[in-house]
Each structure stands twice: as C-alpha cells, then as structure tokens.
Amino acid sequence: MGRKRTKSGKIRLAEVAELAGVSPITASRFFRNPEALSVAKRTRVESAARELGYVPNLAARALASQRTEVIGVLIPSLTNNVFSDVLRGIYDASEGSRYSIQLSNTRYSILQEEKLLRLFLAQKPAGLIVTGIDQTTESRAMLEAADCPIVQIMEIGPNPVDMMIGFSHYDAARAAIAHLFAQGHRRIGFVGARMDPRVQRRLDGYAAAMKEAGLFDQRLTVTTATPTSVTLGGALFADLIAREPAIDAVFCANDDLALGVLFECRRREIPVPDQIAIVGFNDLEFMASSVPTLTSVRTNRYEMGSTAAAMLIEAIEGKRPEKPVLDLGFTVIERQSSQAQRPTASPRAGEWVAAVQNDSVTNDP
Amino acid sequence: MGRKRTKSGKIRLAEVAELAGVSPITASRFFRNPEALSVAKRTRVESAARELGYVPNLAARALASQRTEVIGVLIPSLTNNVFSDVLRGIYDASEGSRYSIQLSNTRYSILQEEKLLRLFLAQKPAGLIVTGIDQTTESRAMLEAADCPIVQIMEIGPNPVDMMIGFSHYDAARAAIAHLFAQGHRRIGFVGARMDPRVQRRLDGYAAAMKEAGLFDQRLTVTTATPTSVTLGGALFADLIAREPAIDAVFCANDDLALGVLFECRRREIPVPDQIAIVGFNDLEFMASSVPTLTSVRTNRYEMGSTAAAMLIEAIEGKRPEKPVLDLGFTVIERQSSQAQRPTASPRAGEWVAAVQNDSVTNDP
C-alpha cells in the first residue's frame, strides 16, 4: 500500500522514491549528487520524478541541510544604468543553476549595507555579491566571518575579503585624462555627482594625472553629493564654466553628466569639441549616437556581473578560481567629442557625420 | 537547566521562549500575531528575543506553515529604464515588510514567462506581480488557479486575473497624437522598436487617432522587433524620412528612440520642431534637458511598482483593496520639441533657452 499523500496534495520525495522502488534517501541523492547512484537507480528515480512531476520543497531542503540556495546581492542603486547591466549579467549567469538571487539595495549607504548584510548572513546564503571595497569595519568583520564564498564587484583593490572582480577606477580616469592630453587639451575640468567611493577614485585619478602634468587646479573640479542626472550635468557644467571660462575640456564622472554637459554646450552655442572637449565614463549606448558622438571609458559591466555570479557558483560548489582577483579592465573609446583642437572655429555640422571613430586605448590586464 | 543549543550555535525560538518563561508556541505567536498575547508576555518575549539577538529561521517557518514570504516578480527586461523604476518602487514598498522579492526576467517571451510562473507557483509564493495582460492560456490558467494574490502591472485591460495597476497605452498614444494635432502637425510618423504588447497598443492608439482624422498612412509607420536603443531611433527615423520626406512630426514609442531621432535630425540639420516635431514616451529624465527639450508622455512607473507591491501585501494580509483595478493615468508633458509650427524657418538656438514649458495635458482617472 502506498504512503499517504501530503495534505497539500503535492508530490513528495517519498512518493518518487516509492514509485522508483528505492529509499527516500536514495531519491534525495539523485537530486544532489546523481553520480553517487548506480546507473539503474538513477534512471529509475529520474523517470519516476518526471512521471509524478516532482518539484522539491526548498524550505524543507534548507531546513534539513542547514543551508539555502540563495545568492545575496547588495548593490547601491536599482536605477543606475550601470547596475542594471551588472544585474543582468548576474541573473543571466545564475539562470539554469540551482541558485536564486536575492537582491537588496543599499542606496549608497554603508550603514544600510551593514544592516542588510546582517539580515542576509542570518539566512545563511550560499554566496554573496557585494559592491565595492568600502564596507564598514563591522561589515568587513561579518564578511570575513561568513562561511560562504563572497565576491566584491565593481572595482579592485588590496585585501579582498574573498574574491574580487572589477577594474581600477583610478587608472581608468587617468587613461581618460591621458587621452585628453594627447589631443592637446590642458585645462581640463572634472564634473562629478553622488561622489560614491568609485566616483571619488575617478576624481583621484583625474587629480593625480593633472598634478603630474602641473595642471591641477582645485577650481577645475565641480562635484556634488546629489544623485546624478543629465540635467545635473548641465547645471554642474554651468557652475564650472562660470568659475573657469577658459577650460578646454571636461571629464565627466559618468555618461549622464556628459550628455548634460553636451546639451548645455549646445544651449550656450559652445562648439564641441572645438572649444570644449567632453569625455564621459561607462560608455552607455547613447554615447555612440549623440551629435557629436561622445568619447567615454567603456567598462565591462555585464561581464562583471556574469563573471562574478559564475565565479561565485563555482566557488560554492567547491571549485575555487585559480585567481581570486580579476581585473576586467576598461577601454577609452575615442569619439568626436574629444578630437584634437583645430584651427577652424566652427565646422559645419555635416563634417561630423564623415568623421570615423579613432583607435581606442584598451587596458586589458 | 537549559535546553541544549542547536548545533549551528544559533538562537532558536525555544531559547527565547525559555528565557521569557513562556512556551515556544507563545513565543512563535509573538512574531506572527502579537495582539493575541497579553501585554505582559508580549513584552517579556520581546525583550528576550532582543537580548538573545533572535533571528527567525525562515526555512523552518516556511516548512511548518506551508507558505513562504516571497513575492514573485516577473518582468520582461532588467535593462529597460522603465522597469528599473518600477522595480525600485516594488523594492521600496516591500522594504520593512516581512516579504522578500524574488525577481525573474522573462526577456519579453511569454513562453519563458510561463516556465518561470510554473517555477514560482511550485514554491507557493505569498503573492505574485506579473507584467502585462498577454499571458499564454496556460499561464492564465495557472494564475487563476493560484491561491495567492496577484497583481498585473504596466497596463490595464478587461478581465483582471486578480488585481491590476497601470494605464492605457492606447489612450496615452492618442493623447500624444491629439497634442501634435493641436500644435498643427498632420503628417505624423510612428517609430517603434521591440513591439511588445504595450508598444503595439501605443501603435494602435496612434493609428486610431490618425484614421479618425483621415490622416493614417501605413507608410508613416516604421517598426522593428529589435530591442530599443538611441542609435536605433536614429536609424528608424532615417528609414522613415527616406520613405516619406514630407512628414512634420514623429511619435516615438519610447524616449530612447526619441533621443535618437533628435540626434539624427541634428545630424541632418533638420530643425526641431520647426520642420519636424518629436514626441517621446515615458518622460525619462533626460527629456527635460535635451536641446530642444523633448515632449513626452509621462508615466507613473515608480508609483506603479510601489502601489502594486503595497496592494499585494495588503491583499496577502487579508485586506483586499476596494478597487482591484487601478488606472494610474499619464500626462503629456509638452516641451519645445513639439511646439506649434512657425513661419520662421530656423530660429536662433538661444531662443530655446527662453522658451518655457507649456501647460500639460493630464489624464488622471
């Protein structure tokens, strides 16, 4: 006689085991480690499960095994294009795996991050993806004490908690400035918003490059803690140019700001790049189709997410990567907005259409 | 003498109950329905839990109670700005509640949606948020059979599965066209990408408005199944104007396309709005700061997400909303790009700066 069904009418592992003529524990093993079964039992359990339409109860599994199949992801923003690309990578890489993604938004607050981390860790996640390297001391301690693999994403730095994948925002900013130098620009402004740690490091890279060239001037830097936007880019640029009308280039901490600067230039009839060059950061899609097209520093956001999730899953399953720190690099994509200064004051608009994209400076470590 | 601790060293409900001097079940009730306890026991359990730093084991809770505290969310895209705003609303509204969000990406495939739905439902979610009203028959049946509250978001239509929150894309498109008519435009093109059901309904609204005015012409419509982008907007507009050079306005199915059209006009030195007016859809932030500023149909995306999550949580807890279908409406934000046609062929750029934003046409049902 058969066992009695569960109240909810759902198929349990026991039913599958019974149909397959094996013990429940053998059926259980089939789902966790099929190689441990003989081929005969394996196929019997498989067909029994399929026939009954068995779906494992994750709560029971988590309770019995004392661990979940959840990957926690802590990111600072849900709106920022940058993170939506990273997230897409994470979701894509986790799809098809047994792990599910649990997302939380720190809103750029490391205190909030600490709180969420505590919450996550209490549920014993299988793995954790956290943004950046600027955790609180408390968070850092929790991460180090956590008994699950952890990937820090978005940037690289010394002392990884575990694994790390990103690139140097400092070097990327320096490369952008080097490109502007190469194009003959000297008085280069910096426009930044939000000023999270990564933007701050871009500012540091800019400042270092300028200082080395003997060109640094505090008054060329305009920043705000306000969240970034296109409109804000225009406003910050207005501030900058009011203070320093003689600038010949602007390095923007992200592409939204760069687009705002471009619009503001257009509003003021300032020719770009002939009077002012513009360089953005991230290389969002629209940078390639604006008029003029906008130079930017391409970052590998999708790869960052997908690689992080893939590395994490490997590590969860015991296969730790050979190199725990991965530098994904960046590429300066040179476009019209930062072309070399020309003698002619104002080219015809049609001229831009003919211009081709230059070679790019890639940093692939 | 105390009970023995759990192997993992974690605090269990039993420990809390013991310290509080109550039975475990009373302690359990404290977390689920504190009102059912006497004030004395309530405070004792509360302080005991705090003192021990008790964190409930969700897996055990889910197993024992036969239900999870997970809200499943099915959206078609993670990259689209539209959905990131909706998501932010959902996450914000769920924060602080006991429910956690489980996100999945259908990639605009209703078959994928069906698959994910099956997966979700098998885990007995507390509630479900699904995008749109175009599920497969199978999906529809599963949704109707599900024993949890469900909210359909992004648009409204007949026969809600349960609750519904959105707006009429058809009406919104008609309002946009009505605005263009009011500004004196007649030969209005339509540019659309991806052509998911909501974009299709915008096209239907456009077509209906044009037909009623006796102005519909199939050749004014350019669409593609390709995912949307700014660059694509330029390309589609190039197609459109090659086919129909005499158009005087373009209604774009979203703002990215509109921006692409604007750039393409600039590239071709077509004055906007004097030769061609542009209207977008969604009113993303950059629309207000482009040059010229771009008219768009504002949609309440954040509110859609936050209200959907709030309604769902209320419904899960037994308080069903008085009205299960909520129309969040839309607003035509009139900006420079669709101003009335003028006699002067090409205004000075500076003129735009002075222009003020017009009154707007709001649809608040």
Next chain:
DNA sequence: GTCGTTGCTGGTAGCGCTGTCAACGATCCT
C-alpha cells in the same frame, strides 16, 4: 582465506517552526 577497501544503499533522527485543538480562567449575561 581473511581482512580491509570501495561503492552503493538504507535507517534513524532530527532541522526549527507552526497548525490544530484542547484547556483554562475571567468575564458577562440571564
């Protein structure tokens, strides 16, 4: 032939929590 050793399988005993039901005293009504 005996004794590991390996590969596979099964039994037992929970994981930490909650649903159900019964019990109890207090309060209220007739």
Next chain:
DNA sequence: AGGATCGTTGACAGCGCTACCAGCAACGAC
C-alpha cells in the same frame, strides 16, 4: 448562581527533506 463566551496559553504532532552512520556486496591484497 450557572452557563456561555471570550481571551489567552500550551501540548502534540508533524511540515519534507537530509546528515550521519551503518550495512552490505564485490573486490583486491596479503
């Protein structure tokens, strides 16, 4: 005063799965 009702509490029995360990057969080494 007696009974009904309400509010509060606790005992019991799992929820469905897996960790742990034992058992058993087959095999090879000595």
